[in-house]
Amino acid sequence: MSALLEQALLRYDGLPVAERFHVHARAFSAPLLAMAARTPGGTVADIGCGHGLLSALLALEDSGRIVHGVDPDSRKVAWARRALAGQPNVRIEEGTVEETLARGASGRFDAAVVCDVLYLLPESKWPGFLATVRGLLKPGGRLLLKEVEGDGSWKHRKALAQEWVMVSLLGRTKASGGMALKPRAEMARYLEDAGFEVREVVDLGQGYTTPHVLYVAENSVP
Numbered sequence: 001m002s003a004l005l006e007q008a009l010l011r012y013d014g015l016p017v018a019e020r021f022h023v024h025a026r027a028f029s030a031p032l033l034a035m036a037a038r039t040p041g042g043t044v045a046d047i048g049c050g051h052g053l054l055s056a057l058l059a060l061e062d063s064g065r066i067v068h069g070v071d072p073d074s075r076k077v078a079w080a081r082r083a084l085a086g087q088p089n090v091r092i093e094e095g096t097v098e099e100t101l102a103r104g105a106s107g108r109f110d111a112a113v114v115c116d117v118l119y120l121l122p123e124s125k126w127p128g129f130l131a132t133v134r135g136l137l138k139p140g141g142r143l144l145l146k147e148v149e150g151d152g153s154w155k156h157r158k159a160l161a162q163e164w165v166m167v168s169l170l171g172r173t174k175a176s177g178g179m180a181l182k183p184r185a186e187m188a189r190y191l192e193d194a195g196f197e198v199r200e201v202v203d204l205g206q207g208y209t210t211p212h213v214l215y216v217a218e219n220s221v222p
Contacts, residue, residue, distance in 0.1 A: 005033060008056040011083045019079050023051050031204040031212050035113060035144055036061050038216060042110030045136055047097050048117035052080030059090045068093065070100050097132050109136045115146040123180045130194035137219040143196060149211040150181030184213050191217045
């Protein structure tokens with residue numbers, strides 16, 4: 001385990017066993033360290049932050065970053081706030097990305113990270129969601145979007161089954177009628193249609209049983 005990840009997980013030691021288990025499972029099933037390493041400094045929005053583990057990694061890796069985590073799940077927000085209460089460069093807020101934009105955050109952020117969020121929404125809402133995230137970014141601001149690739153592999157099918165358990169059976173993750181996994185070319189088109197310039201598509205699935213793909217894009221300057 002990396003020192004950074006160990007340091008972040010220590011923040012959750014005071015949480016109940018079930019919540020600690022969820023955070024640790026997330027730590028070892030998703031390439032959060034790779035996302036943090038590619039995220040620029042400055043002010044960063046963590047959209048759909050959940051328990052706040054990625055927010056913690058971003059804040060601990062660079063004390064100069066200001067991390068604003070937002071999530072609509074009040075339960076997860078409460079646990080994230082409790083775990084990260086002592087981290088001065090992190091703020092966790094309950095709400096949606098649309099509500100964040102409406103609160104006067106337009107053009108405020110140097111970067112936004114969105115990790116395993118888009119697939120939980122109905123596909124019809126993806127264009128609006130991505131456009132709203134773009135609205136949070138400064139001109140040239142960077143989006144790091146991590147999704148599971150719909151490549152038809154056994155890893156793809158395993159990921160769908162796993163998410164069905166988390167969403168429908170256990171209720172650990174809130175969804176809004178989504179569960180769509182797309183090939184990377186189609187995901188890139190969604191980003192381009194929303195006004196982003198895709199700079200990099202990174203395969204992060206090696207070593208995982210999930211086909212993780214990271215899309216690094218920039219807010220096109222009008």
